[in-house]
Amino acid sequence: MTTQPKNDLRPIRSPRGVPFLGHTPQIPSTNPVEYFGELSKQFPEGLYGMEIAGIEQVFVWDPDLVAEVCDETRFFKQIDKTPLAHVRDYAGAGLFTAHQHEEEWGMAHRVLLPAFSQRAMKGYYGQMLEIAQNLVGKWERKEGKPVNITDDYTRLTLDTIALSGFGYRFDSFAKEDLHPFLKALLEALVESLRRSQELPMMTKMRKADDKKYRANIQLMRDLVENVIKERREGKGTAEDDLLGLMLEATDPETGKGLDDDNVRDQVVTFLIAGHETTSGLLSFATYSLMRNPQVLAQAYAEVDRLLPGDTVPDYDTIMQMDVIPRILEETLRLWAPIPMIGKSPIEDTVIGGCYELKKGARVNLLEGPLHTHPKAWDRPEEFDIERWLPENRVNHHPHAYKPFGNGVRACIGRQFALTEARLALALVLQKFKFVDTNDYKMDVKEALTRKPGGFELKVRARREHERTVFGAVDLQTDDMREQAAVSGVGVNLTVAYGSSLGSCEDLARTIADRSERSGFGTTVVGLDELGDNLPTEGLLVVVASSYNGKAPDNAQRFDDLLAAGLPEDSLANVRFALLGAGNTQWVATYQGFPKRIEAGLLAAGATPVIERGIADAAGDFDGMATRWMDSLWTTLAEEYAADTSEASGPRYQVQLLTEADVRPAIVSEQAYSLTVVANEELVSDATGLWDFSIEPPRPAAKSITIELPDGVTYDTGNHLAVFAKNEPALVNRALARLGVDRDQVLRLELPAGGRTHLPVGTPVTAGLLLTEFLELQDVATRSQIQTLAEHTECPWTRPQLQAYTADTTESEERYQTEILGKRVSVLGLLERFPAVELPLAVFLDMMGPIRPRFYSISSAPLANPRHVRLTVGLLEGPALSGDGQYRGTCSSYIAGLEPGDVFYGYVRVPSPTFAPPADPATPLVLIGPGTGIAPLRGFLEERASQQENGIEVGLSQVFVGCRHPEHDYFYRQEMQTWEQSGIAQVHTAYSAVTGHPARFVQNAIANAAETVWQAIQDGAYIYVCGDGRRMAPAVREALAAIYRKHTGSDDEAAQQWLAQLEADERYQQDVFA
Incomplete structure (x- = not known):
């Protein structure tokens, strides 16, 4: 027993209830656990109490408190006074619903544990594959038509556990309606949850519902008992499955066998747990992939690599997968099918050093708030499978992830469920593309578990050009590959790219295409992927860009690897060629990242094939790249006797x-x-x-x-x-x-x-x-x-x-x-x-591929997390070529969209980042003439929302510019409102207003030199957005002039000061040429 001085104890807070009735009337009849999770946002301490149906209950989700509640020397799994108490009506003393002190639980647990080991999974794989192929067959017949994803995954998982475990075939895919057993089970689960939330007198009054409930229970028992009877009489399948094990094995501790009632309870339990949770997992995983196309692309890439074409997946291949298991783990984190776990203290105890719990009190672990607790998870609401990489997994809070329960009462079938889910997801991704024509909105349905309700998608067979890694297509036939293997030069060539906007990736794929045709064994990877698996021999060709000297989006981890130093002589048998892209308008940082790559490769022992090439985006980028590639192919042809000549005639x-x-x-x-x-x-x-x-x-x-x-x-x-x-x-x-x-x-x-x-x-x-x-x-x-x-x-x-x-x-x-x-x-x-x-x-x-254009978001999620705002200036005017009018491809497209129109895009984190400081009290200097105000409006909207929530915010010095205030002063009314609320002090520049003190923002900065200097001295962060050719250098010079004036320093010292501000991330630019 844990004791605590009474004066150190704190009461467990509760939401406001109803006198005499507690909180029962407030709990919705549908999705009550979702309601409990919403309430958690009101209690930052990580727990609260409620009185439900006359029972005092405590809800816990803080990871440190959960760690205590999961201490099995202090807490046990509670069955009474929970929905599981009603599930016992039909699952009896099954593993899921038995009390831990019951002999039936201990015997069944010891008998069945070996049947769910990782080693045992291979024995079930054939049945798993057969049922998964039945699912594929149904979807092939339904091509182009909506399919109910959740219902079909439920058919899949029910048929799988029934066939694998008990040799019984529901044949759910042979008919449109759900099997009567499944209907009865789903209705019983809903009724069990309802009974747990109402007073017994209310249950007794629902006589028709009770009659239906009893009939459903009898239907399930009749089916299961008949299966057991036939197996006892030798009429059923005699395979070595779970049912055979339960009928034949004896408990190693007591020497007893399981009686038929216990076997029946375990069969019902496995039919419930073995299908209900896994179908929810697969449904939520499919939904998450549809909402995270970058992860879907990784999954398709893994499937295409391990299961090319129509390859039938075997057990060993499924177990080699890496991306799909991480997708399942992240799905379980955000959408745990069992949303709540019941616990009770063995004795009176205290958790968190101050919260007293009485012996037998009902304690509920809320999975949703636990799995998204900011104490344990970075960006908790984001679907990020990278958090399940081995190097990140080791840093997880040990008690912040409980999708399979805890301790000895954790789900015994975890490996079975994950193996089945791996196989099913891999098979459907190998075969199908999903199309969400109705833009499905998540509608969670709760019973004992939870699933997406009404989740329908259209499915169609994947086409050859879609069987790619991130859009790259490999259309070589087997004969062509065989010919390449025979005529190849016997050297592997890896092409790695670092690219944010796609240009370097396009060059890399052009090089890879010619490399393949020249007979080299060719692989294309991003630089971050290269860092995970550096070559030890052969050729390495790197094409990388640099923005303000920083690494592009897909090369951040590789840059960190370079900074730490590659192992000495690790690349001694590697020869490399490097093409660096950049823009000479940014002289100080031009080729910064490619130079670091070159230094790192040389330090690790790699030998250059040719000199590092440069391609300047401010000049003849294509000509410079083409000349470097010509030099590369000439050298490789000479040194490897390869035919690197360009193919004659068009490729298409x-x-x-x-x-x-x-x-x-x-x-x-x-x-x-x-x-x-x-x-x-x-x-x-x-x-x-x-x-x-x-x-x-x-x-x-x-x-x-x-x-x-x-x-x-x-x-x-x-x-x-x-x-x-x-x-x-x-x-x-x-x-x-x-x-x-x-x-x-x-x-x-x-x-x-x-x-x-x-x-x-x-x-x-x-x-x-x-x-x-x-x-x-x-x-x-x-x-x-x-x-x-x-x-x-x-x-x-x-x-x-x-x-x-x-x-x-x-x-x-x-x-x-x-x-x-x-x-x-x-x-x-x-x-x-x-x-x-x-x-x-x-x-x-x-012609090159159409590229995405990137627009700074002009809003803040604190104002509306579902809406983003863009500020788009239409690029339009006489063409420089003299050939009529020029209209920007993307600006004219998006400017013409109307409310209700749908287009495609994705949210992107800029690299380098361009984000307000973490501390809202930090003052800001925001400089954004014209459409350059776009991200800065988002900064100000965030500060306004923070102020409305009682948070102290620093003053922002805002410099905006336009032609005339009555013509193109963007968001003028909002600027005035924010100025009146004390968030901002706005300085204007009007280029077409004669006599205005400032024509351009750099003039406005000079006019407010004292204010700007004081803000910088107070720790202000400076943000500049807009034209990088004229405005940004002029603003930099204006800031340098302010420094020179106030310090008496020369220009060199001023530039060093600005460089230090940049290094400290207090001077950030989001500019375009």
Whole structure:
């Protein structure tokens, strides 16, 4: 017994109840445990009390308190006064419902424990596979039609435990209706929960419900007893299964066998626990994958790697999986099928040093709040399978994860459930793509366990082009692979990329494609993946970008690995080539990350094949990359006797089809659906406001509010990636020049194999192909212009084009001035040179994939966690090329969306991060002219919400700029409101208002030099967003001038001061060129 001085004890707080009736009237009849979880948000101490149906109960979820309640020397599993007490009506003294002191529990536990060991799982695998294939068969028959995911997973798990454990076939997939046993069981579970929440007198009054309850129990008992009887008489299956074990084995401690009543109770228990929880797990896992496409892509990649094509999964392959088990673990964390565990103190005790619990008191562990407690989990509401990597798992709180219960009463069938779930999820992902046409919203249904209610999706067979790793397609046939193995050079070549926006990944896949055709054993990985499995021999080609000297999104862990130092001589047998991408507009940090890669590889003993290449995004990026790749292929050809020559002719073959061959349009799996809630114009008419000779009015700008899907979260300062579509007018221009009808149906083939971003093997219209898959407005590269020159016989046109591509300084300067400087596209050149006869197949090969555009989110989740706001300026004006008007691909697309429209995208954490400091009291200096105000509005909205919740917030010095306050002062009313509430002090710059003290934000900063300096001295963080070419350098100079003025220092010292602010993350930029 734990004693505690009375004056140290604290009362366990409770929500307000009803006199004489306690809290019973407040508890909803549906989803009561969800209600208990919602109440937990009111009690930060991690527990509260309630009186329910006359019984005092305590609800606990703080991990440290749970650790005490799970101490089996102090607490035991409570059966009485819980829903399990009513489940005993039909499960008797089964493992799940027996009291621990009952002899039946101890005997059955000892007899059955070996049957659920990891070693025993292999014996059940054949039956598991058979039933999982039955599920696949049903879904194949239902292709294109809605299927009830939860019901079919319930059929799967019931049939699996029945066949594996007892040799009984429910054959649930042979009929649409659920088996009568399953109906009876589900109704009984709901009734059990209801009885646990009401007074006994209320139960007695429901005579019709009680009659139905008793009939259901009898139906279940009759079926199970008949199975046992037939097995006893030798009529049933005589396999070595659970039923056979229970009928034949003896308890090693008592020497007794299990009687038929005990066997019946265990069979019912396994039919309940063996199907109900696993079907919930699979349903929640499927829902989570639909809401987290980046995790779904990883799962597909693992399945495609281990189960290529129609490979039938065997037990050993299923157990090799890594991603799918982590998906299941994370699903169990966020959606534990058993949401509450009952415990009771063995004696009077005290938990947390101050909360007294009497002997036998009912204590409930709330799984949901426990599994998302911020004390134990970083970003607790996020679905993040990385937290289950071995290196992260060791840091978990030992008592913050209890999906299978605790101690000796933990679920005996854990391995069975996880093996079955691994197999089922792997098999359905191998075969199917899910389509959520109804945008399902989670609707949890509680009985003894919980599942998604009404969860319907459409399923269809996966297509060949979708069997990829992150969109890469490998269409080599077995014969082609065999030929490559015979004719290959016998050297493995790994291509690793570090990429945030996709350019370096595209280059890496281009290199990998040519490497495969050249006979190298080729692998493509992100740099973080490379760090997990560094090569020990062969060739390594790295293509990596750098932003402000930082590593891109998929190379953060690899950068940490470099900082720690790769093991000495670990790469002694590796040769490498490195291409670094960057932008010379950021001189101080240009090539920062690629240089660190080079130093790290050299220090680990790797040998360079050729010198490090550089590709400058501010210049001829494609030309620089192409020259470096040409040097690489020349060197590899010489040193490895490989045929690295570029394949002749186009890679694609185009087959014309009829409309009858068209199948449903392709849905991108890279993103989730987003719904427009509002689309508001921010720019007012400028007529009469100023002399337009000073500066023309700005194009339209939109404030767009977007609803996120269930389960998707964001943080202040995040980006929203948007997958745009090319405008119809632009697509029509391209199709007209290529001589292809918009509605013409095509099917692309890739005879030589390799990777592609296009829908190979899938009928698709030409209009859809050019609308959703190709970048049509990118600047033409020199290699693309050379291709155009090769497709004309005109004696005038060819020299005109070759004048941009010749290997001379004059040619390069001409390209820089006339093509790159004027942003001339391939389409523009095709229209300019009508004598070029370019086949559609060649055009497709030339054009890059349409890329997501990233917009800073202009809102804060504290204001509305389901809605994000974007501030989008329409990029529109006379084309620099002189060819009519230019309209930005994504800005024009998203600006045209209307409320209710759906588009695709995803939330992205920028790298480097651009987020407000953790302490709300920290002062801020926010600088964002025009649409640069976008993320800074989110910062201010977060501060406003914090202030409304009684949190002290620091003052923000806000510098905004526009042409005229009556024309394009974005969010003016909100700025005034925040200024009046003391959150912000706003400084304005008006570029078209004659006589205003500041024309640009750098002028406004200079005018407020004393205020800015004092804010910085007070610890302010500085955030700059907007134009990186002119505004950001001018703001930096204004800040340097303030430092020089107040310290008497020179410019070198001022730059060092700014650099230190950056290193301390007190000076952050989110700028664009």
